[in-house]
Every structure is written in C-alpha cells, then in structure tokens.
Amino acid sequence: MLELFRQKMPLSCLLYGLLERCFSAERLDRIFLENAKEQYTREILFSTVCDLMLSVVLKVHPSINAAYQKHPEPLGVTVSALYEKLKGVELPVSQALLRDTSEDLSDILDALGFIPDPWLPGYPVRVLDGNCLAASEKRLAVHREVGGGALPGKSLVVFDPERRLMRDVFPCEDGHAQERRLLGAVARAIRAGELWIADRNFCTEGFLNQLRHHGAYALIRLHRNLPLTEETLFSPVEESQGRRILEKPVTVAGRGYRLVRVELEKPTRDGDLFIDMITDLPADIPATTIADLYRRRWTLETAFQHVERHFNSEIETLAYPKAALFGFALALVAYNISSVMISALDCAHQKPVSKDISGYYIAHEIAATFLALIQLGEGLDWRFVAACAPPEFAAWLRETARNVNLRALRKHSRGPKQPKSKPPYDPKQPHVSTYQLLTGKK
Known part of the structure; x- marks a missing residue:
C-alpha cells in the first residue's frame, strides 16, 4: 500500500515521511526530558502536545481547541489542562527542537548528495x-x-x-x-x-x-x-x-x-x-x-515571508509568550522540512529543478492529496523513517521524489505587467453591461 502511495502521491509522501522523522514521539519526548527544567510529564506527553500544535501550524486545524476536538483518541485531559501545558513550554525546549531537527536534516542533505x-x-x-x-x-x-x-x-x-x-x-x-x-x-x-x-x-x-x-x-x-x-x-x-x-x-x-x-x-x-x-x-x-x-x-x-505565508507561525489565540514562541519554533521546523523536500527533488533528477517548479502547484498538489494519504494510510507503520540512518532515509526520499510529475509543477512565466491608465469614473454611470461592451452597444 505504501508503495502505491509513493507512486500516486509522491509529494505528500515526501512531506509525511519528513514530518514523521522530525516529529517522531521518541525524538520529541527525548528533547523534552533533556531540556525541560520545570515542566514534567504527568497526564499528557510532550509529543502529543507537539502533534496538536503542529496541526495548527500546518493549517490543518484553525486553533488548538479545534485540534483537541478533532483528535481521534481521547487525550485524558481537559482542553484547559492542554492550554496550561502549552503556556509553560520552556524556551530551551523550543530552541532544542529546532537545533536537533536541523542537524538531522543537514545530515540527510549530505546523504542525498545535495551540493x-x-x-x-x-x-x-x-x-x-x-x-x-x-x-x-x-x-x-x-x-x-x-x-x-x-x-x-x-x-x-x-x-x-x-x-x-x-x-x-x-x-x-x-x-x-x-x-x-x-x-x-x-x-x-x-x-x-x-x-x-x-x-x-x-x-x-x-x-x-x-x-x-x-x-x-x-x-x-x-x-x-x-x-x-x-x-x-x-x-x-x-x-x-x-x-x-x-x-x-x-x-x-x-x-x-x-x-x-x-x-x-x-x-x-x-x-x-x-x-x-x-x-x-x-x-x-x-x-x-x-x-x-x-x-x-x-x-x-524572504524565508521569514515564506514561513508567514505558508504556515500559521503567529497564532493569534496564543497570548502566553512561551506558547506563542513554541508555535513559531514549530513553524521554523516546518520551513526546514519543506526546504529539504525541494532539495530532494533537485537530487532525484538529472539537473536541479527547484528553480523551474512552482510553489503554488506544489502546495495545491499536497493540499489535494495529503488528507487522503492520512485517512487511507491510517494503518500504515511509518516508524521506520524515524529509526533508519540518514543514508537509508535519504535513499527513500530520492526514490519517492523520482515519482513526482515535474511537468505538472512547472512554472508558467509571464512577461512584466504593463502599466495601465485607470479610466475616469463617471458617477452618472456607476455600472456597465459586459454584454453591451462585447457587442459594441452603448
């Protein structure tokens, strides 16, 4: 089944594989244990909190409360307790999350042969x-x-x-x-x-x-x-x-x-x-x-603009500083994941393709298939992407990226826009008929 998804939904598989690797429960809970000084795990794991926040950062859900309501399994805590956990996420934990994942992604780029x-x-x-x-x-x-x-x-x-x-x-x-x-x-x-x-x-x-x-x-x-x-x-x-x-x-x-x-x-x-x-x-x-x-x-x-435009990096409903900064750190990790995904496309083909493909078409393709991948592949075991060494995971990324139809993602360049003079507005004629304009009638 996974091989079929890699052939039919390669972009979504690339994204899902990278997300599973960077946000594996083992990695997240290890980062929390190594860097948290005041918080501790009692009723809800840090990895679960991170998954809920990530779904908001990726714009899957509009808010933490919506993500909580849509979670497939009962979390065993109230939404108020979840917000209490979020407002206390310590800054070293947010910082370590970006550091740890960026080092791993850098090793993956090396294994891909990225120059x-x-x-x-x-x-x-x-x-x-x-x-x-x-x-x-x-x-x-x-x-x-x-x-x-x-x-x-x-x-x-x-x-x-x-x-x-x-x-x-x-x-x-x-x-x-x-x-x-x-x-x-x-x-x-x-x-x-x-x-x-x-x-x-x-x-x-x-x-x-x-x-x-x-x-x-x-x-x-x-x-x-x-x-x-x-x-x-x-x-x-x-x-x-x-x-x-x-x-x-x-x-x-x-x-x-x-x-x-x-x-x-x-x-x-x-x-x-x-x-x-x-x-x-x-x-x-x-x-x-x-x-x-x-x-x-x-x-x-430009990278900051990409983070702001494509991810929910500044969640307005998170008023507590630590929670808001945690969401921003997750958005930075999401940017790195999207960057490595594009680099995988470059490394999988004979010549670099990133300059010729459209970010709009990539986003459209993922939006059309990612939710289907999650729902249809619910029983699939993705844990192997987190456990394998960077060279092995890089080979998986490269093979998946080869299935991407680059022709469907190609940019359609247009010439520079010509300046247009704005016709004067006539308050006596606030509306016009398109039909009459096309037929030459007055």
Whole structure:
C-alpha cells in the first residue's frame, strides 16, 4: 500500500515521511526530558502536545481547541489542562527542537548528495536577524486595561542560506526587549571559520569580539554608535551595478577591520545615501564581493515571508509568550522540512529543478492529496523513517521524489505587467453591461 502511495502521491509522501522523522514521539519526548527544567510529564506527553500544535501550524486545524476536538483518541485531559501545558513550554525546549531537527536534516542533505551553492567558498555563511511576533488576541486578565497591542515575544534566528535551513532560534518572552540582549546567547552558537552576516542592530563591540574569539568572521552593517578609529580616507574601489564602492581600514578596540561603503543611486526609506559595512574578511576578498554578500542578507527576510505565508507561525489565540514562541519554533521546523523536500527533488533528477517548479502547484498538489494519504494510510507503520540512518532515509526520499510529475509543477512565466491608465469614473454611470461592451452597444 505504501508503495502505491509513493507512486500516486509522491509529494505528500515526501512531506509525511519528513514530518514523521522530525516529529517522531521518541525524538520529541527525548528533547523534552533533556531540556525541560520545570515542566514534567504527568497526564499528557510532550509529543502529543507537539502533534496538536503542529496541526495548527500546518493549517490543518484553525486553533488548538479545534485540534483537541478533532483528535481521534481521547487525550485524558481537559482542553484547559492542554492550554496550561502549552503556556509553560520552556524556551530551551523550543530552541532544542529546532537545533536537533536541523542537524538531522543537514545530515540527510549530505546523504542525498545535495551540493550547496557557496556564497563565499571556504566560509560557511550564517545570517542573523530578529523576528517580532505579531500582537496576539487580548485573552489574559492583564490585557483588559491595556489599549496597545499585546506582543507575545520575539526571537533571533540563525539561517544557513546555502542549505536553506533555519539553524537556531533564540526566543525571548519580552516583546519590547532589545534584540542585543540576546547576543550573549547567540555567541555560544558561533563556530570557527563561519561568516556571520547581520544588520546594524547587531553591530556592537561585544559581538565583534565574540566572533573574533571563536575564530569566525563578521560582515555587519555599521552602527553609528560603534566606537572605531578611522586610519585613512576612503579609497575608491570600482563601480558595480551602478553603485560606487569605496573602502578603508579602521580599528575597533585595537583590532583591524575593513570598512566598505556602497554609495546608492537612490536614498533608502530612512534617507541613507550610502551603506557602510564592517568586516574582518581577508584583504584578498574584493570589496565588491563583500557588498554583494551583504545584499544577499535579504534571503532570510524572504524565508521569514515564506514561513508567514505558508504556515500559521503567529497564532493569534496564543497570548502566553512561551506558547506563542513554541508555535513559531514549530513553524521554523516546518520551513526546514519543506526546504529539504525541494532539495530532494533537485537530487532525484538529472539537473536541479527547484528553480523551474512552482510553489503554488506544489502546495495545491499536497493540499489535494495529503488528507487522503492520512485517512487511507491510517494503518500504515511509518516508524521506520524515524529509526533508519540518514543514508537509508535519504535513499527513500530520492526514490519517492523520482515519482513526482515535474511537468505538472512547472512554472508558467509571464512577461512584466504593463502599466495601465485607470479610466475616469463617471458617477452618472456607476455600472456597465459586459454584454453591451462585447457587442459594441452603448
């Protein structure tokens, strides 16, 4: 039966297999036991709570209460007890869930034979940025006398753009907290040889020192409050894509850096006429390459848009910060799963296909078959996907991906939209007859 599903519903099988591996009960309960300090398991397992939340994140159910009502078996706890469990999910548990699954998915990509497109050969790239969760519904007693939006929290996210994986998340319950407060925790995730790209909000002397201390490299937009010593005037480098690029050496806390300036043709929305970046990459890496690397930082913003558009990453009904941040962490794992699924399609065919297939058609195909797969395959045992080694699971993914009909998923490109002039509105004739327009009648 499973082989028939792999032939007829390959995309849904890819997704289901990856979900079963990343969210296996054994993995989830192990992560909970290793990272929870205050919570404990009494009446409901963490894996069960995670399954219910995941169904909301994947938009299978509109709310936790709906997922609770639709659960095929009685959970043995009230919905109030379920919400109590959710509001107490500790931040290290949410963080460990993303870390653990991203490491496994990275190993699977290696076993698939996935070859990353290096941004800068020899330097694994990490992009750091913050994400503030949208205001939740005012469901708590503390919200009753508050007029402003209730922010349930924020987080810093570390993105691996070459493998298209969210690598780490650093959640914070205080929605008004300064993101720089979390940089101390981020420093513990730095590895030697990495290149960290970040916006100017993270341009602090302390973070630069941490990157140096761990043997990593920085490429960060300059913050005007960073204390630096300018040794010489700017030297023009060259023009790239209509932009004039300049460079000069600077010193921060006695350590040498390169200051690269990109002069813009048009000012930014903040009125900036140029962008300054500070880096300690070797001098043999051209300033034009550095400018292009920073420009590609927006890849993480695009990934955030994907998470927001395709998953329920900011559940409005979850007002407690820990519950809301737990849902966001699950959405990041779901993004990684969808990314690996696309990479499996690339690795299963003779040439990369991800640039030629439409995300809309993929989503439509999965929406049309995924529920049927769950209902018809209820008796199937998927536990093997969680137990097998990465090479074995990668082979299963590759064989399943070969059954995907790429022709049905191909993009249909269209030319750029032509500007249209809007006809003047006549209040004396608010409506027109399409029939009369087609027949030329007035």
